[in-house]
Amino acid sequence: MKPPTQQNQHNQYKKIGTDELKDIVSELNNLLKETEQITLWSFDEKTNFELLELLNTVLGHIDESHKLDIRDETQDKTANRICEFLRIMQFPASYDFEFQRGLISGDPRIIHPILHYLLTKKEELAQRAYLAKFLTPINIPQEFQMDSELMNVHENYKELQANFAVIHQNLEKMRSEASGPK
Numbered sequence: 001m002k003p004p005t006q007q008n009q010h011n012q013y014k015k016i017g018t019d020e021l022k023d024i025v026s027e028l029n030n031l032l033k034e035t036e037q038i039t040l041w042s043f044d045e046k047t048n049f050e051l052l053e054l055l056n057t058v059l060g061h062i063d064e065s066h067k068l069d070i071r072d073e074t075q076d077k078t079a080n081r082i083c084e085f086l087r088i089m090q091f092p093a094s095y096d097f098e099f100q101r102g103l104i105s106g107d108p109r110i111i112h113p114i115l116h117y118l119l120t121k122k123e124e125l126a127q128r129a130y131l132a133k134f135l136t137p138i139n140i141p142q143e144f145q146m147d148s149e150l151m152n153v154h155e156n157y158k159e160l161q162a163n164f165a166v167i168h169q170n171l172e173k174m175r176s177e178a179s180g181p182k
Helices: 006-011 018-031 040-044 048-062 075-088 097-104 108-120 122-135 148-179
Strands: none
Touching: 018 040, 018 048, 018 108, 048 075, 048 108, 048 122, 075 097, 075 122, 097 108, 108 122, 122 148
16 A cells, blocks of 8 residues: 555545535535625635634634634644644544644645534534533543542542533433424
8 A cells, every 4th residue: 555645645535526615605604694704706715824714713613712813823733722623523534744734724625624524513513512621531641640649530530521421411311302303
């Protein structure tokens, strides 16, 4: 098997066609109601930096912690923040150097599939982002696993996470029963 080249590296991501671009523009217009209306043409004319800013805006609508100006953080920090969030959102990508470079440079071949994924699943992803704040496991480095007090606190934390998960599931069940069949 040949190692991936830059050309076929980008081909591993879903090719975005006209229908998907129309979906992106439509969902962006729903999301950005008050600020600006985007046409297919104006979306296509966006610079790479504007695409990255637009991605960051979408992330901010899914999770409030991403409502920040990307000019106020380093490129590495932006790439790490967005990639970590995309992993939690289960966006299918390699997250390798080429992906991160394309992401941070606003490459449409990287940004468009991400926008499509996020915008077409935004309600589901907003819930996933909310739950991730409480249910993402904390990895304790090996050198600290010998500290019994720390491990007791960590076990308590895992029990609280399990309790939260059960309570949240019960809440969702009650909500679905209250809303009735659709």
